[in-house]
Amino acid sequence: MEIDQLERRFREWVRKGMTAPAPSFDALRDSSDYLPADVIDMLAAQRGLTSFWTYGQAVRQLTGEPPSSVVRR
Numbered sequence: 001m002e003i004d005q006l007e008r009r010f011r012e013w014v015r016k017g018m019t020a021p022a023p024s025f026d027a028l029r030d031s032s033d034y035l036p037a038d039v040i041d042m043l044a045a046q047r048g049l050t051s052f053w054t055y056g057q058a059v060r061q062l063t064g065e066p067p068s069s070v071v072r073r
Helices: 003-015 037-047 055-062
Strands: none
Touching: 003 037, 003 055, 037 055
């Protein structure tokens, strides 16, 4: 699946309430494309994500990784 299609699927999944089980969005982990503001707002409010602006940052946090601003040791 192309990245554009996967990004569209991710946006639709978030906007439709992020039903479980979540589809795999692993291919977006390294994406630096920016998320739309409404998707950022929904992820922050409903999933508690912080310090994210891109698909990659959001996908990594959804899988349990800390926000990018947190230094890993």
